[in-house]
Amino acid sequence: MTSPNMHMRDPILYRIMKVSHHRTGDKWVIYPMYDFAHGQCDFWEGITHSLCTLEFEVHRPLYDWFIDQLKEGDYRPRQMEFARLNLTYTVMSKRKLLELVKEKYVNGWDDPRMPTISGMRRRGYTPASIRNFAERVGVTKVEGISDVTLLEHSVREDLNKTAQRVMGVLDPLKVVITNYPENQTEELEAVNNPEDLSAGTRKVPFTREIYIEREDFMENPPHKFFRLAPGREVRLRYAFFITCNEVVKDDQGNVTALLCTYDPATRGGNAPDGRKVKATIHWVSAVHGLPARVRLYDRLFLIEDLSEEKERDFKEFLNPNSLVVKEGCVVEPSLVDALPLSHLQFERVGYFNVDPDSTPGRLVFNRTVALKDSWTKEKERQ
Numbered sequence: 001m002t003s004p005n006m007h008m009r010d011p012i013l014y015r016i017m018k019v020s021h022h023r024t025g026d027k028w029v030i031y032p033m034y035d036f037a038h039g040q041c042d043f044w045e046g047i048t049h050s051l052c053t054l055e056f057e058v059h060r061p062l063y064d065w066f067i068d069q070l071k072e073g074d075y076r077p078r079q080m081e082f083a084r085l086n087l088t089y090t091v092m093s094k095r096k097l098l099e100l101v102k103e104k105y106v107n108g109w110d111d112p113r114m115p116t117i118s119g120m121r122r123r124g125y126t127p128a129s130i131r132n133f134a135e136r137v138g139v140t141k142v143e144g145i146s147d148v149t150l151l152e153h154s155v156r157e158d159l160n161k162t163a164q165r166v167m168g169v170l171d172p173l174k175v176v177i178t179n180y181p182e183n184q185t186e187e188l189e190a191v192n193n194p195e196d197l198s199a200g201t202r203k204v205p206f207t208r209e210i211y212i213e214r215e216d217f218m219e220n221p222p223h224k225f226f227r228l229a230p231g232r233e234v235r236l237r238y239a240f241f242i243t244c245n246e247v248v249k250d251d252q253g254n255v256t257a258l259l260c261t262y263d264p265a266t267r268g269g270n271a272p273d274g275r276k277v278k279a280t281i282h283w284v285s286a287v288h289g290l291p292a293r294v295r296l297y298d299r300l301f302l303i304e305d306l307s308e309e310k311e312r313d314f315k316e317f318l319n320p321n322s323l324v325v326k327e328g329c330v331v332e333p334s335l336v337d338a339l340p341l342s343h344l345q346f347e348r349v350g351y352f353n354v355d356p357d358s359t360p361g362r363l364v365f366n367r368t369v370a371l372k373d374s375w376t377k378e379k380e381r382q
Contacts, residue, residue: 007062011035035059039066042077050077053084054143085137086145089299089319090115091306096314105318106300112366113300113322123297124343124353124368125151129158145305152369159343159351159368161195167204167237167282168331168346168365170294172211174257174286177242180208185287188267190238202334206239209286211330213348216281217258219247226278228258235280237347241266282347289330292363295355296324335363343368 001009013036018029039062042050050063060079067076086092091100092115100106100114109116112123120130133154137146167190185205192199212228221229228234233243246259265272269280301317303309309317331346338344340356350371355364 005061007059035062039063043067043070047077050079052081054081057081083140083143088145088148088304089301112297123366125155126158129155155369163343163345163351164192165345165347166332167284169211169213169284170326170329171214172330173214175210175212176259177208177262178259179261182208188238204332205285205288207285207287210283211286212281212283227281233277235269235277237280237282284330284332288333290333292329292331294326294329294365296367298322
């Protein structure tokens with residue numbers, strides 16, 4: 001009782017709880033407290049080093065005291081404390097994460113926005129990228145917060161080397177190539193991963209009607225917009241040069257289709273006469289493309305460091321756009337047998353992961369990270 005450390009003063013060793021346990025039922029009523037069990041379990045189980053976060057530093061004298069009562073000889077476990085790995089735009093507190101799950105702000109512990117192993121796996125973060133991130137931030141005895149952009153950089157760096165490239169259109173706009181033969185299909189060769197030539201190539205079907213990304217077309221393009229526009233020629237990835245000749249609209253003036261022509265001599269993406277185009281866009285065959293749902297995940301919170309907001313409920317800062325679900329997406333047919341948790345790069349769009357919710361007739365993809373860090377650029381503009 002004379003110890004200056006309150007954890008040493010008549011510590012609570014166990015609780016008696018006459019309630020049913022989710023694992024042992026009614027077999028036990030005595031439950032050891034963490035401080036009582038920690039040192040003893042480490043000693044009996046042959047642990048050499050027990051790594052804890054900084055808040056357990058004041059618990060270490062009690063940990064050592066229990067071991068002193070048990071030990072015989074030179075062996076003794078050692079407790080070491082280090083700073084928690086805090087991340088910007090998220091929370092790491094189990095209590096707060098449980099609150100998000102119970103109140104259904106997220107879809108369970110494996111929600112891809114959660115900083116849990118199951119959530120990160122479902123989102124598409126690879127073990128190698130997480131280890132690389134951990135090595136970069138290191139271990140410290142000083143409380144701090146690591147920028148999530150560094151984690152995302154590590155993920156991009158790893159997936160750039162390993163993820164198979166495919167083509168997927170998230171907001172389809174139909175293109176009809178008027179001078180291409182009807183009912184004809186030809187297979188074009190596409191590279192699976194330019195960073196790994198051993199990954200080989202695949203065939204993608206090309207037809208008279210294709211889908212392109214709606215944002216890759218502008219009827220009245222501003223300066224430095226080099227993608228498709230009326231009268232402009234662009235390259236279709238792995239395919240041909242096409243030129244937009246006519247814009248089809250509905251009664252409300254919305255663009256519903258583009259009528260284009262192609263140059264058969266540019267198969268593979270190069271013109272024999274040496275002419276150049278300033279943009280290459282991705283596409284998917286309207287005939288062979290597979291329907292898909294795409295979940296676009298983003299930062300869970302709107303502010304970097306929630307620990308600074310002590311007067312307000314942390315849930316007030318949840319990002320309403322942390323999950324955007326896009327229906328009606330189209331992906332290339334090579335993904336028909338894609339396995340759950342497969343890592344992919346949708347060319348020009350981002351890195352994606354096949355979600356376990358996928359079925360043969362309805363593919364579901366989770367965005368792991370975008371190709372570029374748009375958050376940092378947005379902050380710079382502000």
